[in-house]
Amino acid sequence: MGRVFLHSRFFAVLGGVILLFCVSFSYPQLYRVAWIALGVMVIIALIDFALLRFEVSNVSMSRQVQDKLSLGDKQYIHYTLHHKNRRNLLGQFYDELPPQLQYRSHLTTLQLSNEQEETQYQFILRPVDRGRYDFGDMHLLLRLGFPGLIQYKVTTRAAQTVEVYPSIIQMKHYELMVFAQTAHKLGIRPVRAIGENDEFELIREYVSGDNIKSINWKATSRNNVLMVNQFQNSRSQHVYFLVDKGRAMKMPFDGLSLLDHAINSTLVLSNIVLRKYDKAGLITFAEQIDSSIKADNQSNQLYTISKHLFDQKTTFKEPNYPALLNTINGSIKQRSIFFLYTNFEHVQDLKRQLPYILTINRRHLLVVIFFENTIFETMLEEDAKTVKQIYEDTIVRRSRMEKQLIQKELRTLGVEVILTTPEKLSIDTINMYLKIKAKRMK
Numbered sequence: 001m002g003r004v005f006l007h008s009r010f011f012a013v014l015g016g017v018i019l020l021f022c023v024s025f026s027y028p029q030l031y032r033v034a035w036i037a038l039g040v041m042v043i044i045a046l047i048d049f050a051l052l053r054f055e056v057s058n059v060s061m062s063r064q065v066q067d068k069l070s071l072g073d074k075q076y077i078h079y080t081l082h083h084k085n086r087r088n089l090l091g092q093f094y095d096e097l098p099p100q101l102q103y104r105s106h107l108t109t110l111q112l113s114n115e116q117e118e119t120q121y122q123f124i125l126r127p128v129d130r131g132r133y134d135f136g137d138m139h140l141l142l143r144l145g146f147p148g149l150i151q152y153k154v155t156t157r158a159a160q161t162v163e164v165y166p167s168i169i170q171m172k173h174y175e176l177m178v179f180a181q182t183a184h185k186l187g188i189r190p191v192r193a194i195g196e197n198d199e200f201e202l203i204r205e206y207v208s209g210d211n212i213k214s215i216n217w218k219a220t221s222r223n224n225v226l227m228v229n230q231f232q233n234s235r236s237q238h239v240y241f242l243v244d245k246g247r248a249m250k251m252p253f254d255g256l257s258l259l260d261h262a263i264n265s266t267l268v269l270s271n272i273v274l275r276k277y278d279k280a281g282l283i284t285f286a287e288q289i290d291s292s293i294k295a296d297n298q299s300n301q302l303y304t305i306s307k308h309l310f311d312q313k314t315t316f317k318e319p320n321y322p323a324l325l326n327t328i329n330g331s332i333k334q335r336s337i338f339f340l341y342t343n344f345e346h347v348q349d350l351k352r353q354l355p356y357i358l359t360i361n362r363r364h365l366l367v368v369i370f371f372e373n374t375i376f377e378t379m380l381e382e383d384a385k386t387v388k389q390i391y392e393d394t395i396v397r398r399s400r401m402e403k404q405l406i407q408k409e410l411r412t413l414g415v416e417v418i419l420t421t422p423e424k425l426s427i428d429t430i431n432m433y434l435k436i437k438a439k440r441m442k
Helices: 008-023 029-056 168-179 217-223 258-275 301-309 321-331 347-363 374-380 387-412 422-439
Strands: 004-006 060-064 068-070 075-082 089-095 107-112 118-125 131-135 138-144 150-156 160-165 199-205 227-232 238-244 279-285 289-296 337-341 365-371 416-420
Touching: 008 029, 029 138, 029 150, 060 138, 060 150, 068 168, 075 089, 107 118, 168 258, 168 422, 217 227, 238 258, 238 289, 258 279, 258 301, 258 337, 258 365, 258 422, 279 301, 279 321, 289 301, 289 321, 321 347, 337 422, 347 365, 347 387, 365 387, 365 422, 387 416, 416 422
Parallel strands: 068 160, 238 279, 238 337, 337 365, 365 416
Antiparallel strands: 004 150, 060 075, 075 118, 089 107, 089 138, 131 160, 138 150, 199 227, 279 289
16 A cells, blocks of 8 residues: 555545534534545545556556767657556656756656557756766656546666766767768868878769869769769878866866866767777876877777776866876877867966977877867956956956967967867867878878
């Protein structure tokens, strides 16, 4: 009986009966009526319980959620309620969602029609933390449409653990953008390579801008469509992603930290790099080196990188650039391309790390990526009227100026720089990589 509950309608009827008993003190002729009403209510409640118990025996629930979810993207949980009830049922559905989702009252009202054997429902979630998410049991509190005095709780044991990885959805989205002929419409800037590539890749249809010298006349005659030979650079470059996990990367944007955005971008660009036949590697660091993956283009390299990115967390300590430099000098002998995801708020932050950055850039091609503060940009759109607003406006303009000075300083010293917003991060890093590939910068 622990799964049986009384609906608020039961207490409303019971309150009416009690009121009738109270009134019978003044009007004794209502005393017998009150007892009859009480008896009728009890009989109806028993019948309600018996019918409801029979109906809920044919109700079951299932949950469909992917084993791997994407960080920061909207995804769906699909619920299916199977039922073969002969009467309409009203219910409230509750799923024990993982605590990371921060949904305190995931309660949904549903109607199970006797004309259907299946009711479907979906729930939108957007995970903002990487890691393991534990789902619990599912509960359904059912009652008859009439009289509906009794509720019966149906529980389905559905404990399930899913993992939230760096955004796989964004990775596939940008992959399609880069390799689509319409990529330029979506922000990807194709840059034609200087000179000719020397390794045959495939035969494809001619598109505007292709070199007419590469037309394959035999394939053209067979397909009755202009076909061209596509070549690629035979030299596979080593591309490493250096992810700073220091306290500056803890800053939030759109529910995610800068580290989360950097990790999503790393996975996106790693996939592009491997699809371009280059070798991708990874180094994450804070006060010490946490992960170090040698650049490779094996079939499982992307999976290896994603597994290492899975549980990376920011710390509240300064990043250890000397340790990063020692790791690079000790394990990476071939000249490589480095994408360094970090964040500098002040020129002095850069000055402390500048000797190590320049040393890396002398031996390799380094691209430093840091972030604009988009909150500041929205504050500048408002007119400063009060003393407080004028003060805040001055601080914001100084901060933006410091970001620009950092960018200018690095470029003056010959370091490639990307100053971007988190929402444009992947597009800007992809464009920089394609630019490097096209110009064959080394």
